[in-house]
Amino acid sequence: MKFSPLLAELINALTCLPGVGNKSAQRMAFHLLERNREGALSLSNVLHNAMEHITHCQRCRTFTEDEVCEICRHPEREASGLLCIVESPQDVLAIEQTLSYKGQYFVLMGHLSPIDGIGPDEIGLDKLESRLQEGRISEVILATNPTVEGEATAHYIAQLCANASVDASRIAHGVPVGGELEYIDGNTLTHAFSGRRKV
Amino acid sequence: MKFSPLLAELINALTCLPGVGNKSAQRMAFHLLERNREGALSLSNVLHNAMEHITHCQRCRTFTEDEVCEICRHPEREASGLLCIVESPQDVLAIEQTLSYKGQYFVLMGHLSPIDGIGPDEIGLDKLESRLQEGRISEVILATNPTVEGEATAHYIAQLCANASVDASRIAHGVPVGGELEYIDGNTLTHAFSGRRKV
Known part of the structure; x- marks a missing residue:
């Protein structure tokens, strides 16, 4: 005997979530059935709505249910003339939380990775151009990530900017605020030295 | 700026799952949107069906979408006259996987815990009686768990059985198969000694 067919189906469906295996899915299913059926019903509704209605913003490619997202619609941000290139919507959130940047974004939804078949068109560089x-x-x-792929993507986009005669800059790499020098890796320290500024 | 309203709602709804906080919910939402919209839609459907249709079995209180679950409907199990008392449907699964027990079950869906307001009626002991x-x-x-509450529950049910003149037995506690004596706790060893059998 296993669980009843519908319960088995529920447990199986929950494993589509990342990081959720069979045992966690069981725990989730029982938790929802025993303690939070209302929450589960509302999750079911929201999940359905979100999958049906959330698409990519026509301007910046981030996830939104509108045609053009809130940030792209903002007139002051448009007027700033600044465009920050990031890899994911989470990066937009991280930058927005600093409250220090008031320009627009362009979200690649990934990075160049020829080995996985991800070329310029897959990350929307035709639209950016x-x-x-x-x-x-x-x-x-x-503001792509300081990884090998992120750097390569940044380099590629910098060339696109040069072709279109638009200034391009890379965010600074160096010692993070609050970090201690003795624990910082050599690569970051090299960046910190080569990017030093006059005081 | 935050995420778009619908996306924020999705992330919030996902936190109703046990062990899922805001950051995991973000990761799940983006994973589903980017890579598995079909899986998410089917999860939404199954979740809705399960919450609407899964109730407790009229005989043994386990979760099932039928009025009486598959195990309770089984004529051979009925004829065996054996009734195993467990705390949760997962315990039923664990016992069934041994293939060594062919009787019926009664699932308490918890254990006696007066401090949490869980008395005999909350765990279905009226129905058991x-x-x-x-x-x-x-x-x-x-076969309740060998915890303080599990033992208390077993003791209480043993008395119900005595009142109804039905034999009651407790599963054996002792050294688990494959375990090494030097790493077994004293309480378990005491149980193993007092429960020794002639060879």
């Missing part, structure tokens, strides 16, 4: 041609962007800030 | 009175059960096997 036509945006650069529009002439309303004065500076592109490259 | 009337089942014992029916006179078709020859032996009750107490």
Whole structure:
């Protein structure tokens, strides 16, 4: 005997969540059935709505249920002429939480990775190119992750900017605030030295 | 700025799952949106069906979408006259996987815990009592967990059995198969000694 067919189906369906195996799915299913049926019903509704209605923003490619997302619609951000390139919507959130940047974003939803078949078109660089041609962007800030793929992507986009005669800059790499020098890796320290500024 | 309203709602709804906080919920939401919309839609459907249709079995209180579950409907199990008392449906699964028990179950869906307001009626002991009175059960096997509450629950049910003149037995506690004596706790060893059998 196993669980009843519907219960087995529920446990199996829950394993589609990342990091959830069979045992965690069992725990989730029993928790919802015993303690939170209302929460589960509302999750079911929201899940359905979200999958049906959330698409990519026409301007910046982030996830949104509108045609153009809230940030892209903001007139002051449009007027700033700044465009920050990031890899994911979570990066947008992280930057927004600093409250220090008031420009627009372009979300690649990944990075160049030829080995996985991800070329410029897959990360929307054709769209970015036509945006650069529009002439309303004065500076592109490259905020891709400091990984090999992120650096390669930044380098590629910098060339696109050069072709369109738009300034491009890369966010600074160095010692994180609150970090202690003795625990920082050599690569970061090298970046910190080569990027030193006059005081 | 936060995420778009629907996306924020999805992330919030996912935190109703046990062990899922805000950061995991974000990761799940993005994973589903980027890579598995079909899986998410089917999860949404199954979740809705399960919450609407899964109730407790009328005989043994386990979760099932039928009025009486598959195990309780089994004529051979009914004829065996054995009734095993467990705390949760997962315990039923664990016992079934041994293939060594062929009787019926009664699932308490918890254990006696007066401090949490869980008395005999909350764990269905009224239903168990009337089942014992029916006179078709020859032996009750107490397989509650060997915790303080589990032992108390077993003790309470043993008394119900005595009142109804039905034999009651407790599963053996002792050294687990494959375990090494030097790493077994004293309490378990005491149980193993007092429960020793002639060879």
